[in-house]
Amino acid sequence: MNDVDRSRASLKVLVADANPKRGQALSQTLRADTSLEVLTVPAGMALIDAVQLHGPDVVLVDMERADRDALDSIRALSRSAQERPVALFVDEDDVELMETAFDTGICSYNVLEALPQDVKPLLRTAIALYGRFRRARDELAEAQRALAERRIIEQAKRFFMENEKTGEVQAHRWFQRRAMQTSRKLAVVAQEYLAAQKKGDA
């Protein structure tokens, strides 16, 4: 191994994500850096067992994982007579990074000798990827919500057309006017109309 290679000695990173899809995406992203050896926690394996198996330098942990508590204890536990115990990564001087990581739902544990300049880029990469996944999930939820609203409005209009013997344009106008008069969303007005309808049926 020449000097250049040695300076880029590989860092062993364990990705512990409860969401397999996201975990895979994060692993792939990290593997682009050839100085990293990226490992994942096999499905069904406890986080602490994976840490003991792989002996990583850095562990990126999804904070939704309930078995994260075992990592807290690693140094105090009798059985963790491990060669390289990991501890929660904390950068007191970079509160913003720590808070962003927390809000994003990811944290990092690392061996004591790991350098912040080695850990922080990994944590930032994970934060960015988690952020993308969250946005995608939010967008999906928003699309689903819009679709549900659409359905309610259509159904309310159908009832209105039946009750008032009118066409769709008139029905739409009626709901629109009512929404404007009461400063509420069209979907809310439609929902109320449907609720009143059901009550009337009962």
Place this chain on the structure above:
Amino acid sequence: MMSVPIRIGVLKLADSAPVIMARQKGIFARYGLETEIVVSPSWANIADGLAWNRLDAAVLFAPLALMTMLGRRGHDTVLHPLSRISRGGNTIMLRGVNPVKGVWKSGAEGREIFDIWQAAIGRKPRIAVVHIYSTHLLILRRFLKMIDVDMDREVEILVMPPTDMISAFSEKEIDGCCVGAPWGMEAEQIGLAFCVGGSSTVLPDHLEKMLVVSDALFRSADTARRMFSAMQESLSFCRMPEHREEIAEILALPLSEGGLTLPREATFRILPGGTVQETLGFAGGEVQFPDIKWIINDMAALGWLDHDECGNLVFWTDSPDARLLHAHAPSL
């Protein structure tokens, strides 16, 4: 009134009932408190939430609160014990066949039973707790000491979430656990484990959980006072045996309906008014030094706290009124 909701962290445990019921019964609202209950997957999330200003309060056991405060798992964070929450309720559960009927006696007799049980298990017992800095570990250590078993040498300690313990028992990954309510009862009901002791045999009525609040909330004295009062009212409600059914019902609800998805039957049996070996008690009032003295002593014995830290922690439980006065002193 605070313009943002007070974020209270809880875990899926029967100890969380006073917080859950305070919301369900509209007690928080009556005290003008807007709250957001954050059901956390792990104790680490609770500690980190308090450390990084993502939680204002939490239902927590003293050892983790103290270690978080001292910066032993992240950065140090000023925390205050606002109110007692629960007493006892921890069960020591073992798998296999109990060589005797019921809980184990202390001393040589207990040691003998342990040896018979261990011979049947056929290995160094693997015993799980929910977190290393927990009352469960301290109670387990005291129990083992009572039957003359050395926790460091004679058993292997593991850490896992209570829900994982159930499956770990059935897969024989663990041989025992010390766990909070209602999870020991649940393991017993499923037929996975039997109870050999716990809070009531080791240290009856010991303080289990407390409501810990951030420094910011504590210094917002009016809010802290209202929070304290709301909790006392909810604790009184939770203490009454006639509310057992309603509380068990609500704790069994899904998260989306304000519950904790706890097993209903097991929860019902361990709530105040239940007649099982280990019932959970709800305790009102301020946390007093005698409540946590044994915890500090045990933590020191384990080497987690040094002499100076123990000395400083004596003041941690000074009455809130006294400390609120201190908090206001600079502005006088």
